[in-house]
Amino acid sequence: MLVVSSVLDALKKWKIGGLTFSSSVSSKDLREFAHLFVSLDPTTKSIEDFRQELVNLAVAGIELKDSRLLNLKEDLPENRxxxxxxxxxxxxxxxxxxxxxxxxxxxxxxxxxxxxxxxxxxxxxxxxxxxxxxxxxxxxxxxxxxxxxxxxxxxxxxxxxxxxxxxxxxxxxxxxxxxxxxxxxxxxxxxxxxxxxxxxxxxxxxxxxxxxxxxxxxxxxxxxxxxxxxxxxxxxxxxxxxxxxxxxxxxxxxxxxxxxxxxxxxxxxxxxxxxxxxxxxxxxxxxxxxxxxxxxxxxxxxxxxxxxxxxxxxxxGIIPIGSLVVLDSDAFAVVLKPATDTTESERPVVKVITDAQGTPIDNGPELDLTEKDDAGEYRYSIIRLVDNTEHKFDTSRYFV
Ligand SMILES: [Fe+2]
Ligand SMILES: [Fe+2]
Incomplete structure (x- = not known):
């Protein structure tokens, strides 16, 4: 588990969302790649620098996917x-x-x-x-x-x-x-x-x-x-x-x-x-x-x-899937999935289901609570967890 999670952490720091190895990759290329992966510093170098290093060493058949682009793709209409x-x-x-x-x-x-x-x-x-x-x-x-x-x-x-x-x-x-x-x-x-x-x-x-x-x-x-x-x-x-x-x-x-x-x-x-x-x-x-x-x-x-x-x-998720929450905008939301980053586990992905006055809205936006604005502040936060057993609110319909 330790090895796997340290590799995952490194991928996250590099913002690498995926790696493709072609079947023709030689063992020398794999070694070069592994060496770069542990020796380059993701805090000072970008994924583009990493790619450039691979080119410099003539390493072919290894492709790095930018996780930020992967996220963007998720929102395309055909993906929806x-x-x-x-x-x-x-x-x-x-x-x-x-x-x-x-x-x-x-x-x-x-x-x-x-x-x-x-x-x-x-x-x-x-x-x-x-x-x-x-x-x-x-x-x-x-x-x-x-x-x-x-x-x-x-x-x-x-x-x-x-x-x-x-x-x-x-x-x-x-x-x-x-x-x-x-x-x-x-x-x-x-x-x-x-x-x-x-x-x-x-x-x-x-x-x-x-x-x-x-x-x-x-x-x-x-x-x-x-x-x-x-x-x-x-x-x-x-x-x-x-x-x-x-x-x-x-x-x-x-x-x-x-x-x-x-x-x-x-x-x-x-x-x-x-x-x-x-x-x-x-x-x-x-x-x-x-x-x-x-x-x-x-x-x-x-x-x-x-x-x-x-x-x-x-x-x-620490605020489990299906939980009903109130956001700082006063809108109600349902927790759809846990945060991908476990260090931000109290910031899951939610779907907004009412406006600030508590009136239900259809097709409210899905918000990733780990998102920050230009000033580096979180855009949205949970201010309160609602005990849904009192409200008897059917949260499941937002999943189906
Ligand atoms: Fe049972
Ligand atoms: Fe049982």
Whole structure:
């Protein structure tokens, strides 16, 4: 991680947004490039100087892309429409994954044979889309649709797990497997009668026992599925370990020593975050995303893995995606994605949704809060975080 982040920092200082190596680049050229990369000083030299040095040394086939130009390109009209297409594709993939969970859970309740084909395809699609634009997919996790809760929760946990695993350096080709395992982490709930699951009000002690058995029941129901011949270890771990907690304070309680898998540790974080920010889980009122993050950070190293939790905060942002904020202009805005620069994490990208009087506006501007004016002052700042659980304001529509 240290090596990777120091390379990223250097790229940022150079304002290099991309590097292209042609297949014909010789090892000598690569060495020259590497030498320049560590020896030139980005505080006194520009990306143009870097390019010139490469030319001077006759290094060919290595291209440096200016990140400032990349940012400009993002705003071109044709890119805007492709962004809209990307949103539609992301939403469709989300819907398909939710449908797959719905029909598989129903089949499991009915004791029918299950096929994971549809779910696998949906998750692979989601992984591909997330590699292109993570924030749009993560924005969909702020969708709060009550009757669809269980299915949405499964998809949200899957999306959040994929994003976290990706940051934790999980092999790219295995992200879809993890996503699939995450999608069925609550499969054990299909053994709980619907009257209990949907019961308004408090659970009885027996009902709690049933609830606490769902991780173990999940492994059992997964082993009975005909769609998967060998129950992949990840799927079993996702179900069995997601309520255990890092310090084993959760459930199931075991008499023998147990080592939590990476999958289990990732799932614990993604599951807790989505469950707490959503309404209806564990009969509690939903909490605002930032309150949930603070609560989780207070249990860092106890319930949650310290490093993974830090990476998770990078995924959703310290002022998490979907948060409602008030800007210094008095306008309300929704957090769309975390700041790219983690040193400015309290300055995410937001979308303005009202004017200064609080009247809703359509198609308000997207603002990057790290932007400064000519005098070097920040153009816009957040003055207040609004607890949206009080306002019941549907922020998700700004993502879809
Ligand atoms: Fe669960
Ligand atoms: Fe869950």
């Amino acid at each position: 429409s492709s962004k809209a297409q990307h949103k539609v594709r992301s939403k469709t993939a989300y819907g398909k994954a939710a449908d797959a969970v719905g029909s598989l859970t129903q089949s499991s309740r009915d004791g029918k044979a299950l096929s994971f084909k549809q779910a696998k395809r949906a998750i692979q699609n989601i992984v591909d889309l997330m590699m292109q634009d993570e924030s749009i997919m993560l924005g969909l996790t702020t969708l709060r649709c009550h009757d669809q809760y269980t299915h949405n929760h499964s998809v949200n946990v899957s999306l959040l797990s994929i994003a976290l695993a990706n940051r934790a350096g999980y092999p790219k080709i295995e992200l879809a497997d993890l996503g699939l395992a995450a999608l069925f982490h609550d499969m054990g709930k299909s053994t709980i009668p619907l009257e209990v699951l949907n019961k308004p009000g408090e659970f009885t002690e027996d009902e709690w026992t049933m609830m606490r058995n769902h991780p173990t029941e999940g492994v059992l129901s997964l082993t009975q599925l005909r769609g998967i011949t060998n129950l992949p270890a990840r799927m079993a771990a996702a179900s069995f370990e997601h309520h255990m907690n890092l310090d084993y304070s959760g459930y199931p309680k075991l008499k023998t020593p147990w080592k939590l898998s990476l999958t289990g540790r990732i799932l614990t974080i993604a599951d807790c975050y989505d469950a707490m920010t959503s309404s209806r889980v564990y009969r509690r009122e939903p909490m605002s995303p930032s309150k949930v993050l603070n609560m989780m950070l207070s249990k860092s190293g106890k319930s949650f893995d310290v490093t993974l939790l830090k990476l998770f905060v990078n995924c959703v």
